[in-house]
Amino acid sequence: MTQQSPETLDFLRRRRSRPAKTLSPPVPGLDEVRDLLAIAARTPDHGKLEPWRFLVLERPALERLAASVAPHGHMVGIEEEKIARMERQFTEAHLAVVVVASPKPSDKIPDVEQLLSAGAACYGLLIAALAAGWGANWLTGWAMHDRGFVEGALGLTERESVAGIVHIGTETAAPPERPRPDLDALVTWVEA
Structure with missing residues (x-):
């Protein structure tokens, strides 16, 4: 058995x-x-392909992205409220990290496993930021799934996609606890 860490489990x-x-x-x-x-970056990574990369968005980059949301949203027919919500995600942010799923050609490791590794990198970053005492949140939004936006505004290649944006900063309000999943409804024990 490996070394136990009750503090980590409690966290x-x-x-x-x-x-x-x-x-x-x-x-x-x-x-x-x-x-x-x-x-x-210590995420599970079958094949050691590193099928993800990070874009660190500081304030000027966030302002640039916020300014590009409305013109692009109007061009592709996004509802006004969705455009405003996406703009706020950037205008209200002070630091965010885009985790880019960047699958590598592989006959052995399917793209879905590489995408899951990028998702695990998002979660690892979220956990690391929270454990370091920062507030953090993992988001996306319509613009992060729009090919024209992510290729034009973020410089993603045709094979890349946004796995998530992890916002990091100082917590100004403690979040209320929310209902958690009912494990009995989600878990099946397979005995044979």
Whole structure:
């Protein structure tokens, strides 16, 4: 049996994302962000392909993205409220990390496993930020699934996609606890 960490288990039992709109400065500095990313990069990665990469969005980049949301949204016919919500995600943010799913050609590792590895990197970054004492939240939104937007505004390639945006900052309000899944409705014990 490997070394136990009751503190880690307790942290994971109590883990709660902080709403992105409640995060404010200060945000982690360059060295701390690099440390959080190093932790996130320790994600399960079948084949050691590193099928993800990180885009660290500081305030000027977030402002640029916010300004590009409405013109693109109007061009592709997105509802006004969805456009406004996506703009707010960037205008209210002070630091965010886009986790880009970047699958590598492989005869052995299917794209779905590589995408799951990128999702695990999102969760690893979220957990690392929360464990370091920051508020953090994992979001996406319509623009993150729009090919024209992600290729034009974020520079993603044709094979890449956004696995998630992890917002990181100082928590300004403690989130209320929310209902958790009913394990009895979700778990099937297979005995044979």
